[in-house]
Amino acid sequence: MTEAAFTPRVFSGIQPSGNLHLGNYLGALKRFAEAQDKGLETLYCMVDLHAVTVWQDPAALRHATRELAAGFIASGLDPARSILFNQSQVAEHTQMAWVFNCVTRMGWMQRMTQFKDKAGKNAQNASLGLFAYPALMAADILTYHATHVPVGEDQKQHLELTRDIAMKFNHDYGVDFFPVPEPVIEGTATRVMSLRDGASKMSKSDPSDMSRINLTDDADTIAKKIRKAKTDPAPLPSEIVGLADRPEARNLVNIYAALTDQSVDQVLRECGAMPFSAFKPRLADLAVEKLAPISAEMARLMQDVAEIDRILADGARRARALAAPILRQTYDIMGMVGAREV
Numbered sequence: 104m105t106e107a108a109f110t111p112r113v114f115s116g117i118q119p120s121g122n123l124h125l126g127n128y129l130g131a132l133k134r135f136a137e138a139q140d141k142g143l144e145t146l147y148c149m150v151d152l153h154a155v156t157v158w159q160d161p162a163a164l165r166h167a168t169r170e171l172a173a174g175f176i177a178s179g180l181d182p183a184r185s186i187l188f189n190q191s192q193v194a195e196h197t198q199m200a201w202v203f204n205c206v207t208r209m210g211w212m213q214r215m216t217q218f219k220d221k222a223g224k225n226a227q228n229a230s231l232g233l234f235a236y237p238a239l240m241a242a243d244i245l246t247y248h249a250t251h252v253p254v255g256e257d258q259k260q261h262l263e264l265t266r267d268i269a270m271k272f273n274h275d276y277g278v279d280f281f282p283v284p285e286p287v288i289e290g291t292a293t294r295v296m297s298l299r300d301g302a303s304k305m306s307k308s309d310p311s312d313m314s315r316i317n318l319t320d321d322a323d324t325i326a327k328k329i330r331k332a333k334t335d336p337a338p339l340p341s342e343i344v345g346l347a348d349r350p351e352a353r354n355l356v357n358i359y360a361a362l363t364d365q366s367v368d369q370v371l372r373e374c375g376a377m378p379f380s381a382f383k384p385r386l387a388d389l390a391v392e393k394l395a396p397i398s399a400e401m402a403r404l405m406q407d408v409a410e411i412d413r414i415l416a417d418g419a420r421r422a423r424a425l426a427a428p429i430l431r432q433t434y435d436i437m438g439m440v441g442a443r444e445v
């Protein structure tokens with residue numbers, strides 16, 4: 104079997120750790136919806152088992168999982184066309200993760216920069232789950248034989264590890280069982296930066312709420328955050344080279360480009376030579392126009408959490424139907440007695 108023999112199937116996930124933001128929308132959610140709208144088979148997951156690699160307040164986790172599901176739907180994901188589900192409701196993810204814990208080498212994990220960033224100086228006190236996170240991520244993807252994974256730039260290294268795990272399993276057992284999935288990191292917003300610091304990515308865990316636009320922000324808050332975004336004194340250049348060494352200006356132009364589905368060159372043709380006093384209100388109006396309907400729809404959906412739970416339960420049932428046979432075949436390849444009959 105070659106890679107081409109696998110049916111195209113898209114998988115990705117987002118952690119329900121609160122503060123879903125513009126980076127998650129442009130780098131992930133918007134592109135998830137595009138894959139769905141192309142007619143591809145799509146599975147998208149609220150990865151709650153990843154979220155608990157750092158402690159989560161149980162009530163906050165429950166709320167964030169439902170709010171994330173609302174965010175998916177409000178961003179254009181249709182539960183009838185995409186399988187939307189919660190990771191902990193499909194036990195095959197953790198079962199496959201154990202298999203991959205046994206395939207993955209310690210040295211591979213030790214190279215993961217996100218672990219180093221998240222564990223910080225006190226790595227000895229980080230959870231074993233945080234260290235092993237990329238093996239669970241590989242399980243999320245490979246338990247469905249997913250071939251394409253849309254993610255932001257920050258997940259590139261984890262995706263490369265998933266590919267290494269798939270290849271090592273296939274090699275160790277002499278099979279072509281797992282596809283080697285392709286990262287899909289495309290567009291102008293693969294790395295949306297903080298509004299306060301052009302050198303750090305926009306992130307859920309940034310202590311400053313002014314650093315990000317949350318999908319739950321109202322129109323006034325969105326406009327205020329863009330007005331106060333850090334910039335430099337020069338006007339926008341008319342060519343892309345003029346954005347080199349201007350990370351904050353580059354970030355706002357990238358956001359504008361992604362929200363209007365244009366290239367950076369096109370934006371600079373439209374807005375080149377504009378001072379930020381003119382560009383920021385324009386960007387704020389655009390962001391409000393695109394994001395306010397999402398935030399309103401999320402609020403509406405959150406009025407009926409029973410319906411959200413029903414959608415997630417239905418998604419989990421459909422996801423399990425795909426995952427269970429692949430896990431059984433994996434166990435069988437490994438020589439586990441009973442795997443064929445289970």
Ligand code: AQP
Nearest residue numbers: 117118126127130131254255293294295305306307308
């Ligand atoms: N700033 C970003 N720009 C573009 N894409 C981004 N993503 C995250 N931040 C940006 C993409 O969103 C998806 C979901 O991310 P996640 O929740 O699984 O984890 P994360 O990457 O750790 O997200 P955060 O917001 O940065 O959370 P914290 O602060 O907890 O680390 C992924 O596809 C990711 O690439």
